[in-house]
Amino acid sequence: MYRVITIAVLLLMLGARTLANGFFVASPQDYYWYPTDREASYFKAFPDGFNPCFIELMSNKQTVTIDKDSVFVQVYQTYYNISPDTLQTYYLMPIPTGIQTTAFQFSINQDEFRAELYDAGKSFKVCKDLVHRTGNYQWWAYANNPMYRVNIYKTPPRSVLAVKVTYKYKLTPETNRYAFEYLLGTERYSAKPVKDSEFTLTIKGADRLTNFYSPWQDLQPTYNNDKQVTFKLTNKSNRFANDFFIYYAVNSQPVGYSLFTHKETGKPGYFMLSFDAGYGQTAEEKDMVFAVDVAETMTPAQLEKVKKALSTCIKKLGANDRFNVVTFSNLSESAFPDFVNPTPTNAAQANAFLTAAKTAGKANYEGAFNKCLHFSKDPIRPYYVLLISAGEPQTGIVVEHDELMEEVDVAQVRTLRMFTVGIGNNANAAFLERLAAYTQGESLFIADDNAIETGISAFCEQVSNPVLINLQLYFGDNFEVLEMYPKKPTNLFKDQTLFILGKYKRGSTTTVSLIGDSKKQMQRYDYTMQFPEKSDKYSFVAQIWAARAIGEMLNKLKADGNDLDGVGEEIADLAEEHFIINPYTAHLMLKNMQFLSPDKKKQAPRMLAQAGTDYATEYAGVTRQKGPDALMSSLVATSLSRAAYLRQLQTGQENMTYTNEKGALQKDIRAEYRMLNGKALYRNADNLLTDISTQNKSEAEKIDFNSDAYMSIASPELVPYLCLGKQLRFETGGKVYEVQETPPIQQQEVKEGSNK
Template structure:
């Protein structure tokens, strides 16, 4: 019967016997009379073979938040595959302060009832289920309250729907409001579909919304109204659903909030994340800054065919998408450089029509004079008060004129006296991806790589839609401190902040040290004026609830270190010395082990079951991988190069949830995303699977050594270990299947499987 449970996904099914633990040993028909307890937000739990398990076939979640009060509605579809009627009972871990407002049951028989149990009573129920089932799946919910329903019938062969709504007043930290729906952090099969939608309303404009756990797709209905949903693939990911939103307190003002996490292994140090947004459109904001857009289009012979048609269509879309009063020009290049107009022209129906005719007349031929095309786009003086943007598209390496990567990027930097933002598009695999990435990042732009089977028109239009209404240019984040004192904020990523456009939000991460508040000033230019907001980073307010922050920081740090290797490996850049390479490799490997952030260079840590997690050996192997890639011609162009650049962009993503970064990288062999399931992130810990044993990354290099203590499941020592981990908010580590080697109180503790 257990094979049926593979359909349960990240949810779980537990059999709870009201007759107590002794009933587990009984093999009688009495089993079929007992209600099956459904724990939708737990991982799959073992059940006895004596009863056909009720299948949880779908879960729908709708979260409605009104001015800080949340109503969460969960609809469960329960299927009884048995030829006889069965009873079920729901148990749902929830935060404190929850009240049940509605329970809808569309079946026959008495209406079930639901009540909220406080965490002490909930603990007794969790303990009872864990002991009865000899399965630790529910220990991760120790410390949460729970909602328990009475039993309700499910007819044979039927699917029963039950809907439960609970309400709560959400916690707030200044202008930030936080929501959480507890779910398991342990990976399991993920076939049960979860759909999660959100309706957020506030009397004040909503400046930003962020999920540290899952990918949110949002639509702004109005200044104080946002609708959203969790992407289907992300909804299947494990972990509690966490959503934060920030309201705008003053019109025409920047909005910012700070989240910090204290480093438990380094007293007086920690990690921080800043979430900031420009003023909300439609909330009495100042007029938008107009844009001057220069489209740079590769018309070399290699662009011939469908991709040139797509590129031309993308250019037409951009011109049509400009607002009244904005300007544009077109630079097209192969061996030679041509332009649509001598200077950028204002967008009108007539100029847009002429631009369309100009684009239609272009014919791909010749080589690629990338250097001169860049300079042609960067040198002209933009109109005063306009934001100058360059959209640069190419499908090949420079073959005409200057071909040195280092000289091209240096020339572009020198020619860009007016701070034009370059948004580069590499089409196909035969592009110098480090060059295109450098051109973009050095100018506060971004790079995009369009694979051979992807649509150029779609890729370009998606980027351009983001570049609507620049609201904050040249942003900066500075620590204000007394003269002569050392900085307390370090390792800020990104090191250079990107411009903010309408609908953007800024996510900045870093580390801090010392006690006492730290003052940061976030500022930039809007409508020709300097705007700023003062933010306080208070280490005393750092919380273990923000365990996602260090993992997000580590993801960006790994990307930045790999990028340093790639940029230094360009021909003519001077290379990177052995000592620095070893230093970078050791840091990349250390972060990979500690946080589970893999690259193709360190993927062996999780892919190879016998690979040592010891830092010296692992770092040496990673260094060899990095040096091989740096020295190879494919490091600058080709599929491997594009994969590396896409992986860097993935890890630097502004809104990427940290849970989605763990064990994931882009493979150079086929440019596909690889998700490794022998590595897990649980709270702030990382575990690697070694021979059916989950190994705490803090014990890296000691995984083969004898543990300091061996603990049997369910023993008094187990209870003590669990209590310690509950205090550290790390109890979910014990919910994993199999043996667990974990560091507790400085000791290596082996927790035996049930």
């Protein structure tokens, strides 16, 4: 088990809670509080009449250095007491259970103060009392953790408090991986946005640092060298909205790895296996064809943006790369008879060739393939085609998609990868996705013309710098892998992590071998990995695996043009099990909900039961070849099929609509649900954040938020639910409770010229 020290409280979509740099709690009156060991006063964390308020945070600078497994934290903050009164003030800093901090020091204006550590029991009482007195449910997030407290006694009026906190602790690795969390969310307690906020993390490893991963979003560091990296976040006149969470690996091999697993006893397990070449790797020499469909389906304005993007792509080619440019409509033309190096002269000639291109005629893909795929070939050197289209095959002897795939086979390019870009509503999304998948490439779809130049440039940068090619992945003979995505990994790219999601039948320790070509030599990397029989951590792995599976099935529906194989039912089952919502899974899930009774439908997700979008119409776009609906469904399918982060699972949700508890139509469902340790909680018809396990249970005891009844059921076990909000539906002790919001107790604010 690994443990990490963190800063402040924020609930992520994946349900993790972390803790933060501290903050001040004050009272407008002169009170001293302390939860003593005497039972009579232990249950009173504060004296009668204590009304907590917060002192304004003006600046917040946090610097963390991790040197191998040693962590050193420095926090510099400035606060301003705007009150004309002297305040009794307390600085609170929660820490995770199990962390052994050392050298903890706290000072204000260079005067040192003694910090006292509360155990989890006392912290729960403190946080419970804070919730009750302030009506702020977010205090629950601190409740199950020990907490440092510093008593300032007297804070002068209209004064600046310069706070310095330092401490150390040790990170414990899990196999070759470390985890580090730092939440920046305590800034929410400041009365005003923080004027200047900065967070810097420096990691120094004993060996090469690789495989940086944050489940919610892609966070990549700045490399100083292969053993040292830096993350830096800044915020001016605002608040940090999210915490910082990162996993990273320390590897001695040129290609590092990291493994996350999730498995329930008696069921298949899920794994996320990643490979990363890390810092300092040079890209393989490659041959690159930039092919542009200039038929009449592409507008002149779109073509001009494509030209600018390709000019950027050509500039970024390596000195030993070779390239060519092909434009095609009825006829196909190339800038050069064969591949050339990207010298300044050749680059200028290629740009002049592009400049002369005009949109006209019909698209002849047979002729384009005959041109693009018949330049000189090398048996090992990557042969990449970046094909950009705003249309589809229209003319030529061969137009049918199946026959065009045969044309690709006839070319016999062993190292071929085709990367396709579809622009606008006229692009045949089904054909372009199929072509990329057929050659083990990738596809990109661009709906907004304003994103053409940046989208193509970034896509080209991402897929055109391989460091290990012609990959083969092997697991030990006695280890059974089920349903892996991608089914066959092909290339490892520079500055890109290769993520492989799969299921496994039984837990075991096995050897995983990654084989590929680099510098015209075969390279083999063997790793000993443990796939546990039971692992309740990393529930996000199962959800991301399901997203990839759904994405692949949506692409299959588009390629087939129908659902004769019952793929839709498989999608619905996976979407319901892992709570993956988008306009296409929504239609399938609604079909299953139509038989619910009115009472049960009331407890169902209102974003579905009270949908404002015709999802049957949206779903029809899944099997269409082209058009706005087809393009949007391909955008969602592509995002899901390549998902590595939870944020990618929300693609399409920003355009979904529902009717809220007031009868108003709302757009964007991303705030309508949370994931807690792999379990979904969603808003029902009464606006209650509902545990999905209570959906079929109509009877519930109703209690008011912050009432005596509410406080009587509050327990450490319920903290993960209670910190989610004031309107909840959950089950505890075999009983379902519905927490309803009541007018909150007004939080005391320190106002200038007043004690109130």
